[in-house]
Amino acid sequence: MAKNTTNISKDIQSRKDIELLVDEFYKMVIKDDLIGHFFTKVIELDWDRHIPVMYDFWETSLLGEMKYKGNPMLKHIELSKKETLKPEHYERWLSLWKQSIRGNFEGEKAETAIQRGRQIGELMKIKIEKYT
Numbered sequence: 001m002a003k004n005t006t007n008i009s010k011d012i013q014s015r016k017d018i019e020l021l022v023d024e025f026y027k028m029v030i031k032d033d034l035i036g037h038f039f040t041k042v043i044e045l046d047w048d049r050h051i052p053v054m055y056d057f058w059e060t061s062l063l064g065e066m067k068y069k070g071n072p073m074l075k076h077i078e079l080s081k082k083e084t085l086k087p088e089h090y091e092r093w094l095s096l097w098k099q100s101i102r103g104n105f106e107g108e109k110a111e112t113a114i115q116r117g118r119q120i121g122e123l124m125k126i127k128i129e130k131y132t
């Protein structure tokens with residue numbers, strides 16, 4: 001059998017794994033024709049601040065380290081007031097999230113990460129419709 005030279009077949013287990021995942025995700029996001037501009041034009045993100053927040057968010061969600069203390073719903077309600085978040089935006093977000101997970105990890109946490117992304121996205125859609 002060919003030697004596995006990638007880290008596929010390894011589950012998400014550490015902060016380092018989360019960092020790799022989030023970095024891979026954002027590499028795709030900023031180039032994306034449908035949602036990239038939310039991060040580069042609608043909000044001119046301070047990446048040095050935003051990226052560690054995302055590491056903390058996913059570390060909290062997947063590894064149970066209670067590092068993230070923000071309110072993502074509120075952030076996206078405010079975002080959607082600037083440019084409406086539509087179903088196709090959530091779909092693309094989820095599709096990129098899935099690609100970055102499936103391309104790098106495999107296992108229980110990897111599946112949980114996909115489920116969480118989907119569930120939180122669904123919840124955002126409902127809340128944003130209600131509050132914008």
Ligand code: HEM
Nearest residue numbers: 035038039043057070071072075085089090093117120121
């Ligand atoms: C339509 C899809 C989405 C778009 C276009 C989007 C875009 C953005 C943008 C532009 C920000 C920065 C907001 C700011 O700092 O003012 C942000 C923050 C964030 N997003 Fe999303 N997002 C989407 C979906 C999601 C989903 C489904 C999740 C979670 C599973 C998520 C988690 C977060 C978190 C945790 C933050 C950081 C909030 C904070 O600073 O405390 N996003 N998003």
